[in-house]
Amino acid sequence: MEQIQITWALILIMAVPAGSIGLGEIVSRLRNHPLADMFHSIRVFVLPPLAILLVTLKLFHVPAEDITIQIISTALGLAIIYSLIALVNGILVPGNRQYDWQIDVPNLLFQVARVGVILCVAAYLLATVWQVDLSKVIAALGVGSLVIALALQDTLSNLVSGFLLIFESPFQVGDWVRVNDVEGEVLEVNWRAVRLRTPDHDVVIIPNGVLGKETIYNYTLLYPLHGDRVTFNFSHEEAPNRVIPVLKASALAVEGILAEPEPEVRPLKFTDHQAEYEVQYCIADFTNASTIQGQFITNVYYAAKRHRLMPPMPFEKHYVLPDYPSDGQDYVPDILKALAALPIFRLLDETVLDTLAHQAEVKYYGAGETIIHAGEIDAGICILLQGQITLSCPDHAGSTQVISYLETGDLFGEMSLLRNEPSWVSVTALQDVELVVLNGDAVFSVAQQQSNFALEMNRFIDERKKMVQRATESSSEAVVIASQSAIS
Numbered sequence: 001m002e003q004i005q006i007t008w009a010l011i012l013i014m015a016v017p018a019g020s021i022g023l024g025e026i027v028s029r030l031r032n033h034p035l036a037d038m039f040h041s042i043r044v045f046v047l048p049p050l051a052i053l054l055v056t057l058k059l060f061h062v063p064a065e066d067i068t069i070q071i072i073s074t075a076l077g078l079a080i081i082y083s084l085i086a087l088v089n090g091i092l093v094p095g096n097r098q099y100d101w102q103i104d105v106p107n108l109l110f111q112v113a114r115v116g117v118i119l120c121v122a123a124y125l126l127a128t129v130w131q132v133d134l135s136k137v138i139a140a141l142g143v144g145s146l147v148i149a150l151a152l153q154d155t156l157s158n159l160v161s162g163f164l165l166i167f168e169s170p171f172q173v174g175d176w177v178r179v180n181d182v183e184g185e186v187l188e189v190n191w192r193a194v195r196l197r198t199p200d201h202d203v204v205i206i207p208n209g210v211l212g213k214e215t216i217y218n219y220t221l222l223y224p225l226h227g228d229r230v231t232f233n234f235s236h237e238e239a240p241n242r243v244i245p246v247l248k249a250s251a252l253a254v255e256g257i258l259a260e261p262e263p264e265v266r267p268l269k270f271t272d273h274q275a276e277y278e279v280q281y282c283i284a285d286f287t288n289a290s291t292i293q294g295q296f297i298t299n300v301y302y303a304a305k306r307h308r309l310m311p312p313m314p315f316e317k318h319y320v321l322p323d324y325p326s327d328g329q330d331y332v333p334d335i336l337k338a339l340a341a342l343p344i345f346r347l348l349d350e351t352v353l354d355t356l357a358h359q360a361e362v363k364y365y366g367a368g369e370t371i372i373h374a375g376e377i378d379a380g381i382c383i384l385l386q387g388q389i390t391l392s393c394p395d396h397a398g399s400t401q402v403i404s405y406l407e408t409g410d411l412f413g414e415m416s417l418l419r420n421e422p423s424w425v426s427v428t429a430l431q432d433v434e435l436v437v438l439n440g441d442a443v444f445s446v447a448q449q450q451s452n453f454a455l456e457m458n459r460f461i462d463e464r465k466k467m468v469q470r471a472t473e474s475s476s477e478a479v480v481i482a483s484q485s486a487i488s
Helices: 002-030 036-059 067-091 107-129 134-151 153-168 240-252 286-306 329-340 343-347 350-359 414-418 440-449 451-487
Strands: 176-179 182-189 193-197 203-207 216-218 226-235 264-270 274-283 361-365 370-372 380-386 389-394 400-406 426-429 433-439
Touching (some): 107 182, 153 182, 182 203, 240 264, 329 380, 380 440
Antiparallel strands (some): 176 216, 193 203, 361 433
């Protein structure tokens, strides 16, 4: 007997300090590792009561039925529960995983796993340490289960519905869903309810029992694309072949609307005073669906104004609104004034200017719209009547380089005089823009007949070309200097 006591004493003397030192070294090495808390809790909470329990049992031979042993065993059980929960917290992750070996589970299953650990260890302590007959406890609970079920009917319904939602997986955290009139992003699924964040950044809590009875629309599950539909009304006198290309181009110009599958535009119906068109397009970012739709409607407004598409008229009245003139005659005085303000066009006589003004158009663009893309053919010489634009071009590194800012009275679109030469620059509206577009063929014809005018236009084109070259070259030099600095 004494030999056994000495053996246990030696084991405890060597194993407990060694275990404490080893666990401390593991904790210090792991630091922010998900399992660091588990090893820390074993070292701090499990090891001391375990050592005390072994000393009491093996060295002092205290009976296992003694109240002291039961208390120490219970403390050890509680410490084991804490350590196992730390292990569950490290392995099961109800969110983004840090490591591949971690398991991403819904929050409800995560909480169930924690409760399961507590119940299992507690049942073992009651049955083994405190000698409680669990069959009698279960029988007692069975008698009262009917009363409990009636009292907690809604709570149990939500709990069961929560499990069914997890197993069926109609949505996951991060999905966008709609239930009745509530639409939002799934933030959390717990034992009682699902939390949604609406587009207005409000949090809506829907009980699981309600979700189990309703139809759930999931906008992002399996297929990330989402289709939206917008309807527009124009005058019934506008030909569909004029309206459809304008609506399609306005949709494709919006960042976020996909070019593949291509937006579809279809006439829905024609009445005595209006024609209704539906535009269907796809997006991949449902979070910004309302922003994308708003930008699309804005683009349509400016495009309709630019192409003079007439709005629907009341049945009793048929007239043309001043904002949508049938031709450019109403703008001739403004166009002549804009031409007279430019030194290049002062070289031309009034008859030539009047001819150019009558052939010109006034167009409108909204802030953020691209008027000309680099590489496209300029439609004509453009003069800013109102607003501000920016000229930019791609550099050798592939990024966009701003060349200049133009304001009221400035000129662009000069490449239309070089006959099928693409534009060097992209032109983007920084504000709402109103501009005059002179017919490119008409200006080219004038340049052929007026040598002084042609010479000045050539000088203007050369200056614009030099601006583009300086911008791209300075960008390339900056890239080279940055690369050399990185190497050195």
